[in-house]
Amino acid sequence: xxxxxxxxxxxxxEKDPAAHAAAGNTMRTxxxxxxxxxxxxxxxxxxxxxxxVSCEREGKAGSVLFRALEPLLGIxxxxxxxxxxxxxxxxxxxxxxxxxxxxxxxxxTRERDNGCDLTQPASGxxxxxxxxxxxxxxxxxxxxxxxxxxxxxxxFLGGNIFVSRGGALRPS
DNA sequence: CCAGGGATCCCCT
DNA sequence: GGGGATCCCTGGC
Numbered sequence: 001x002x003x004x005x006x007x008x009x010x011x012x013x014e015k016d017p018a019a020h021a022a023a024g025n026t027m028r029t030x031x032x033x034x035x036x037x038x039x040x041x042x043x044x045x046x047x048x049x050x051x052x053v054s055c056e057r058e059g060k061a062g063s064v065l066f067r068a069l070e071p072l073l074g075i076x077x078x079x080x081x082x083x084x085x086x087x088x089x090x091x092x093x094x095x096x097x098x099x100x101x102x103x104x105x106x107x108x109t110r111e112r113d114n115g116c117d118l119t120q121p122a123s124g125x126x127x128x129x130x131x132x133x134x135x136x137x138x139x140x141x142x143x144x145x146x147x148x149x150x151x152x153x154x155x156f157l158g159g160n161i162f163v164s165r166g167g168a169l170r171p172s
Numbered sequence: 173c174c175a176g177g178g179a180t181c182c183c184c185t
Numbered sequence: 186g187g188g189g190a191t192c193c194c195t196g197g198c
Binding site for chain 1: 177178179180181182
């Protein structure tokens with residue numbers, strides 16, 4: 001399976017009250033304090049996994065949360081994993097639009113993927129480059145948080161239908 | 173040991 | 186548009 005990254009949020013580490021790293025280096029958050037390029041997967045609301053990539057040097061927290069992908073390869077497999085029947089093109093947004101959805105589509109779990117090296121294709125889960133050049137990146141506030149809720153740290157491709165909430169939530 | 177909260181999703185109205 | 190599901194992690198006692 002493969003998807004293009006169309007929506008992310010930045011979490012700035014220990015000083016960011018909305019970041020998990022604000023709790024310090026604990027059993028749960030230790031990947032965030034490790035070297036860059038590793039998967040931080042957490043379980044939320046008793047139902048969903050979400051995927052981050054660590055972004056700062058060893059010892060310093062800071063990460064990017066993946067909030068939406070545009071499905072590229074393995075759409076039937078994603079649909080099975082999500083228990084979605086794709087009747088029309090518009091059904092595709094149910095596969096990977098949202099952090100919990102994209103994790104389910106890819107079968108990402110904390111047990112399997114937390115701490116894996118996202119820079120290595122051999123990891124099974126990895127971030128690659130296909131020559132696509134993102135144009136029209138827009139910013140907004142981060143979604144679903146109560147602390148530091150005004151910071152514009154959400155980045156998404158304007159007009160891309162796979163952006164969660166249509167990209168319209170609390171713009172600017 | 174236990175209570176509370178959480179970077180969500182889905183279904184119902 | 187609103188509420189319930191559902192469980193892991195953390196911190197306080």
